[in-house]
Amino acid sequence: MEPTDKGRGGELDVLLHTEQTFPPPKGFAERAIANDPSIYERANADPEAWWSSWAEKLEWAEPFSQVLDWSDPPRAKWFVGGKLNASVNCLDRHVAAGAGDRVAFHWEAENADDLGAEGRRGVTYAELLDMTQRFANVLRSVGVGKGDVVGIYLPMLPEAVAAMLGCARIGAIHNVVFGGFSAESVRERMEFSDAKLLVTADATLRRGEPIPMKPAVDGILTALPKVEHCVVVDRCGTKPAMTEGRDLFWHEALAEAEPVCEPEQMDSEDPLYILYTSGSTGKPKGILHTTGGYLTGVTATHRLVFDLKDDDVYWCGADIGWVTGHSYIVYGPLANGATSVIYEGAPNYPAEDRWWEIIERYGVSIFYTAPTAIRACMKWGDEHPEKHDLSSLRLLGSVGEPINPRAWLWYREVIGGGRCPIVDTWWQTETGAIMISPLPGLTTTKPGSATIPFPGIEAKILDSEGEEIEEGAGILVLTRPWPSMARDLYKESDRFIETYWDRYGRDTYLVGDAARRDEDGYFWIVGRIDDVINVSGHRLSTMEVESTLVSNPKVAEAAVIGIPDEMTGQAIVAFCIPQGSGEGLEGELREYVAEKIGKLARPKRIVICDDLPKTRSGKIMRRLLRDIAAGEHLGDVTTLRDPDVVQDVVRRFADQGD
Numbered sequence: 001m002e003p004t005d006k007g008r009g010g011e012l013d014v015l016l017h018t019e020q021t022f023p024p025p026k027g028f029a030e031r032a033i034a035n036d037p038s039i040y041e042r043a044n045a046d047p048e049a050w051w052s053s054w055a056e057k058l059e060w061a062e063p064f065s066q067v068l069d070w071s072d073p074p075r076a077k078w079f080v081g082g083k084l085n086a087s088v089n090c091l092d093r094h095v096a097a098g099a100g101d102r103v104a105f106h107w108e109a110e111n112a113d114d115l116g117a118e119g120r121r122g123v124t125y126a127e128l129l130d131m132t133q134r135f136a137n138v139l140r141s142v143g144v145g146k147g148d149v150v151g152i153y154l155p156m157l158p159e160a161v162a163a164m165l166g167c168a169r170i171g172a173i174h175n176v177v178f179g180g181f182s183a184e185s186v187r188e189r190m191e192f193s194d195a196k197l198l199v200t201a202d203a204t205l206r207r208g209e210p211i212p213m214k215p216a217v218d219g220i221l222t223a224l225p226k227v228e229h230c231v232v233v234d235r236c237g238t239k240p241a242m243t244e245g246r247d248l249f250w251h252e253a254l255a256e257a258e259p260v261c262e263p264e265q266m267d268s269e270d271p272l273y274i275l276y277t278s279g280s281t282g283k284p285k286g287i288l289h290t291t292g293g294y295l296t297g298v299t300a301t302h303r304l305v306f307d308l309k310d311d312d313v314y315w316c317g318a319d320i321g322w323v324t325g326h327s328y329i330v331y332g333p334l335a336n337g338a339t340s341v342i343y344e345g346a347p348n349y350p351a352e353d354r355w356w357e358i359i360e361r362y363g364v365s366i367f368y369t370a371p372t373a374i375r376a377c378m379k380w381g382d383e384h385p386e387k388h389d390l391s392s393l394r395l396l397g398s399v400g401e402p403i404n405p406r407a408w409l410w411y412r413e414v415i416g417g418g419r420c421p422i423v424d425t426w427w428q429t430e431t432g433a434i435m436i437s438p439l440p441g442l443t444t445t446k447p448g449s450a451t452i453p454f455p456g457i458e459a460k461i462l463d464s465e466g467e468e469i470e471e472g473a474g475i476l477v478l479t480r481p482w483p484s485m486a487r488d489l490y491k492e493s494d495r496f497i498e499t500y501w502d503r504y505g506r507d508t509y510l511v512g513d514a515a516r517r518d519e520d521g522y523f524w525i526v527g528r529i530d531d532v533i534n535v536s537g538h539r540l541s542t543m544e545v546e547s548t549l550v551s552n553p554k555v556a557e558a559a560v561i562g563i564p565d566e567m568t569g570q571a572i573v574a575f576c577i578p579q580g581s582g583e584g585l586e587g588e589l590r591e592y593v594a595e596k597i598g599k600l601a602r603p604k605r606i607v608i609c610d611d612l613p614k615t616r617s618g619k620i621m622r623r624l625l626r627d628i629a630a631g632e633h634l635g636d637v638t639t640l641r642d643p644d645v646v647q648d649v650v651r652r653f654a655d656q657g658d
């Protein structure tokens with residue numbers, strides 16, 4: 001499934017067929033922070049010393065007495081006895097070192113040209129610290145304290161960063177929900193986590209139009225008695241209704257708040273945040289990250305994988321609502337004192353060169369995005385990047401899904417001008433930080449491979465019996481603890497063990513991906529082994545979409561599968577048995593899912609059928625549905641309760657196709 005691009009197609013084809021590898025460019029390697037290959041041997045010979053050397057770069061209020069306690073796997077304790085505060089490490093210590101005037105974020109509004117000076121804000125470290133402390137004081141003033149959960153449902157604004165760090169300052173646990181999720185998804189995540197306060201905006205700008213957020217949140221707050229307050233950032237001036245005593249405007253509350261807020265010194269193992277992600281059941285999992293280990297992991301990986309130097313302008317195009325935003329917009333870059341870009345809007349608004357215009361404007365030197373976005377840009381055509389001077393770029397990154405070699409080569413040639421190394425970074429919400437990735441000054445890259453584990457990380461491929469496969473495909477596992485590993489599933493400790501640590505033993509982390517290792521020991525991620533679909537780099541569970549569909553009274557039963565898609569990696573296809581007539585139901589159900597979960601979950605196709613292929617015990621055979629969608633030979637269907645159903649579904653799938 002390779003998208004056809006305009007422009008350099010022919011040239012890329014030549015490269016594709018040579019299976020070329022790319023050693024680090026000489027000049028890059030010489031100047032790289034990690035340029036000594038023995039770093040791998042040293043880290044792997046003594047991982048605790050390695051991680052400890054990174055932890056020591058943080059500011060601790062009390063030093064740790066033990067690097068790792070792994071006496072009761074999988075319950076890891078990192079930097080035992082240490083005390084620190086994440087916001088101090090991200091802000092105060094840089095300001096104290098004289099970097100208060102350094103820009104932390106160049107914020108670019110979607111409608112920057114219409115907003116004048118307000119549309120492009122350079123937020124310095126001192127300003128971010130001020131906002132963070134004031135917000136932390138607002139939280140304290142309404143009774144939020146250490147261990148309380150605060151929901152954050154915001155557009156891509158500097159306020160979102162300050163909200164996260166404000167929580168960290170007082171030891172409250174943030175629970176960010178991607179702004180593209182529906183209010184219903186927010187409700188569920190607030191309820192599961194017993195959130196006490198929710199931060200949102202009046203509206204979010206999408207392609208120039210304000211989409212209401214606060215009015216949608218009003219609808220769920222009545223069902224969330226534990227959420228005592230709602231703080232509203234006025235992004236679009238839409239004047240939402242405010243409930244007296246419950247709702248506060250961000251700007252008003254911060255203006256009145258005290259400017260200084262003493263940080264809560266947290267135990268290294270105290271929770272920093274939870275972030276919900278899809279699992280193989282309908283209920284999202286609240287991944288729990290703690291303070292000292294997480295900060296250590298993101299600091300080390302952000303510094304070395306992105307070769308971050310003082311004069312870099314770094315831009316991670318992810319949303320703050322995903323783990324990529326948490327680790328590589330907020331905590332990693334700020335802990336490292338980076339200057340970053342935050343762009344609020346769509347990559348093709350008002351035109352398809354918006355990203356390249358931003359790179360040129362700010363002189364971005366490191367750019368990190370997802371394959372799905374790269375493929376979209378590739379389809380829009382080379383003329384858009386070619387209009388801009390992208391010579392400031394020196395390093396490119398990819399994350400979220402396997403990148404197909406053709407998109408990799410396009411990224412390298414057209415965006416990177418053939419001179420920038422590409423780091424294809426494999427990791428997960430659960431791992432907190434990058435696990436498998438090139439180090440750009442050391443690793444020879446192969447298009448499509450995430451290459452080798454980061455120093456100190458040990459990855460293996462196992463067969464179903466747990467035997468290691470040195471070369472070949474199997475199940476990917478991580479076999480050593482690492483500082484930024486998830487510590488638990490919030491309020492679901494048993495599920496944490498069952499999901500990740502039961503298959504091969506308590507010290508072997510089951511990733512949930514299949515992968516292949518080649519003759520050079522390079523890892524190639526194949527895809528998920530559970531009922532998780534990866535749409536545009538976003539994780540969705542088939543069960544989540546199914547249970548949403550059957551919550552509609554017009555649907556009797558539903559089965560959801562992922563199919564390969566040339567733009568989004570995978571796309572959702574839902575087979576539905578209607579309750580009553582299925583006439584004209586397809587469009588309605590697509591919108592229903594978009595409304596209930598969020599636009600990212602909108603199925604590409606809904607196939608209405610009279611029945612679904614089921615085993616004699618009544619289980620829907622999704623494997624068969626996947627074969628039907630792929631047009632594969634169906635093989636033996638005699639174990640089905642009613643083999644005739646298959647032919648009907650095949651016909652429906654073909655008839656209702658585009």
Ligand code: WT7
Binds near residue numbers: 425427513525
């Ligand atoms: C799943 C994790 C990591 C932040 C974004 C997604 C897939 C992630 C890669 C990559 C191939 C990748 C895996 C993984 N994935 N990065 N470079 N190459 N696949 O975080 O939502 O927790 O999803 O995304 O399947 O398990 P997430």
